Amino acid sequence: MSTEVAAEVVVAPPANDAEEGTKQSHKLERKWAFWFDTTKPKQGAAWGSTLKKAYTFDTVEEFWCLYDQIFKPSKLTGNADFHLFKAGVEPKWEDPECANGGKWTVSGSRKTNLDGMWLETLMALIGEQFDEADDICGVVVSARQRGDKLSLWTRNATNEAVQMSIGRKWKEIIDVTDKISYSFHDDAKKDKSSRGRYSV
Template sequence: MASSLTGPALAATRAALSAAMADNSTSSDENTEPDEVQEINMEAQAEGIRTVFNDPTNFNVKHPLYSSWTLWFDSPMTKNRNMPQTPISAVPQTPGPVPQTPGPAGAQGWMEDIKRVINFDSVEEFWGLYNNIVPPSALPQKANYYLFKAKFRLEGIIPAWEDEANKNGGKWSIQLPKDKNRNNVDKMWLYTMLAAIGETFDPSLTSTDPSGPPPTSLITGVIVSTRPQFYRISIWTRLAPGASDDDVKLRERIEGVGRHFKTSVLGYLEGAKLGGPLATEVEFLSHKDSEKKGKTGKKIVV
């Protein structure tokens, strides 16, 4: 079956697959003795390989992502219900019991209405999930998808400001009027997820010295929200620049995330003005400033 993906989605997937295959090749070379010739029947191997593009439900090749991820969901249907009501069908569920919702007491009440859908850690599992999930354009009003990393702790990062990985961070977000973006929001959300799992949001991850220790990604998760008159897509970060001018490097790194989000993911020109009725620019605000009721913190706009 030929892939129906085009543009950035196909490029991002191919890049992830190529990187994973290169890693596997390197590992095999390391296990081979210097004078040993390793014979591989490539034709026989290829005949048994079924990727997610050949068979979306019965693929047997998995290429690991850099991080594990968890998809969460909530909507008016999930509130005060004992059983999860998720907009998903025929998705291979992660074996084992669903972990109890972690986090400080301040997040517990709100998190009771959010349902964990699935964990995944490979390119194939992501596409198996995506092929069976309701797109944002078809979600009910006041529904949200939360895609957050699960690598840093066993139970993962929960989509709450109070989580240890989020409490010192902030978010890039854009608000899009529904009537003008109903045909675009699904593609925007797909590209946002691909940039997150492909670790392309944070430019410092690829621009640092490869011989040194790898930096920790700024990205903790991404969210899409549907509201009566608009959609909102957000990128959450683990750090946010302070009010002082001393935090220049972090601010530059945060701005790099925002520019990549605006131009490479959403597809807008860097200097384009997007604000208007029910619409915002691509804006960053720390979680601490967001918590200040009735007060507007200092935003970064790209």
């Protein structure tokens, strides 16, 4: 998907059912934002320099319009990311909400189960299905030649009880039986290791 395609979605807002006078918009508990990163940064450019916010939404209707148009992992080309994060939080380690956090990660495949896991996670987030919803920053789906993955980012990596609860709930939501692990952003910053600190 090119950045031009994503830009077209940004300027074409979802249909407003309220204008039709037949349906009422269903407000979400909080605002969310879709982000995308589908281009390789130029050599020497800072990480995140190609990260773009695509759309912010706060109703169920807006979510489905956006999801139905472009936000599916199977549409990603290699080396691309889609993100759904709480509005006001950038999907970067440097964001204050993410700085002390980490992520649960699960492997998937664009050919088989990634679209389903992505959708189930999105619905769980916007539907506030996690007891520890305030500790969740967002979710990232990454398409890579060496293997696709889904990562659930959280705010407070050192709170093991909260992270374990989130991890167990997420496994249940995405229907994964294999072990998944949680890594601290700080570990990745220091040694580029994806070594997990917790696992469920």
